[in-house]
Amino acid sequence: MRHLTWSLADSPQQQTQAQQADDSSCPDCASDIQLEDQPVAISNSATAQWRVFTDMGRELVQQGRHGEAERCFKKAVEMAREGFGEEDPHMASACNNLAEFYRLRRRYDEAEPLYKQALQILTKAYGLHDARVAFALHNLGGFHLARRQLEQAAECYEQALRLKLEVLGTGHSETSNTMFHLAQVRWQQGEGRQAIQLMQDSLEIMEAQGVGATPGCVRRRGRLAEMLLEAGRAEEAERLLRSILSYVESTQGLEHGNYAAAAENLAAALQRRGQWDEARGLMHRALEARTTHVGARHPVVAVTLRKLAELELAAAAAEEATAASTAAGATTSGGPAAGSAASSTAAAAGAGAGGGAASASASGGVALKEREVQEAVAISQEAVSIAQQAYQESLDWERRRGQPEAGGGLLGWLRPSKPQLSALRRPQRPDAAALEAAQCLQTLGQAHAAARQPAAAASDLEEALQLLADAFPHGGSKAQQEQEQEQQEVAAADEAGDGGSNGRAGEEEAGTEPGDGTSAVAVIGAREQARAARVDKARHELACGLLAELLALAQPAAGGGGAPDPQHVQRRFAQEGCSG
The missing domain is CATH 1.10.10 (Arc Repressor Mutant, subunit A)
Known part of the structure; x- marks a missing residue:
């Protein structure tokens, strides 16, 4: 879990601008502000405990002990209410901290009222033109962004940005922070021009502050570069x-x-x-x-190989287009026939010379294209080999999960009988590994098509489609089945009273806390539902792309033997719900 950047009064000291700029690159981080000029309540046991529980909650989050951390943040809210009062800004701080905890745990229904309560308290205490209100609006915007509620997120970020520009000015790191997040929202809303401008303004502020070489600023440059490429x-x-x-x-x-x-x-x-x-x-x-x-057999190497093969194919297509353009231009360079016999002879000679040069150029271009295509075929085959091995290992790991004694137990997995991936790691999820293997097969099919091997290309595409059908037997429902399985495992572990080490809780992907099974299942459910939707969308888009390429191979113009039946491919295209 990413660290929390605590907001309002709970930061022990104000960060430097460089630290703020670095932390703010994380979309999950909140703004940081102190309660300056705040009337201090008479010190009592409750006010002291508010600080103790707040600090303890932070420490427990860092240790991955999320169940205990939640209890501390709840106690901090109680102590703030008792020691400072229901409408005191310290109460807003406690509510905001608990809300941030819930947001990062994806317990959105519990987070939302706390964010709104904090904003209401601060607005009443300081008015609408105060930096603390701006920070609360920024945090509420982050909550809406996490839920993909883009209109609400944009509204909160717009208000926060107006207040920060008014109160803090154009050169403050917090102004840059809100610009960055608003840019992310505008980009997702399809407003690319405004998103790019906001991102550029955010970077300009950071560079003016002298923090342009920090990791946070570099990450923002990378995001801006992605936007510019897509634009x-x-x-x-x-x-x-x-x-x-x-x-x-x-x-x-x-x-x-x-x-x-x-x-x-x-x-x-x-x-x-x-x-x-x-x-x-x-x-x-x-x-x-x-x-x-x-290591040479890691799945990420397959991704790089696939991208390299796609580059070779694009270069080959560009070479072919250049050679064809050169040949066409040289063919017409002779011009219309001249009136005299001498000029006709000269024109013919010139055309012949031009045609010879064009032929040589075209021949060189074709040879270069062929080399690039063969490179693409070889590279794609290696990518497919690695990706298919990774997929098989992910299936094997899934079968062994929860069965430590099967197949030699953990030591049997660490010392397999056949070569495994070079880097010791937890394998990919089967659905992610299947998608990558299918993409590699798609690239191999494109390479075979470029090499004028339509039968091999069709075979590659069919293999990719079959792989997707095996990995997702009911479309995207396999991801839902995996989600239900994980939920059952968490519930079973809770019923068994599994009191594993507190440190281990932070390492689990679901991020669950022993003894808190109900909320853990809810967290897994929300996360897995969102992931299942993304996976199914990726599967559908990939399947449609494969079928479209298969349909192109089925056309008479594609030529070659072993072409797929176009009517059969059309039916599959319609059954998948593909458009175009």
């Missing part, structure tokens, strides 16, 4: 991505996983601009970094 502004994205690559190279080295990611992102921008050689070189460096960092 078709590849040249601007390239400049940002070069700065990110330089930063990662100087701070983390060439063998770090972040270097590989930065190199891949820059290669994608260069690919958009047709700078094939540099893009190819970056992808090879990324592949080397991935292999060094996690």
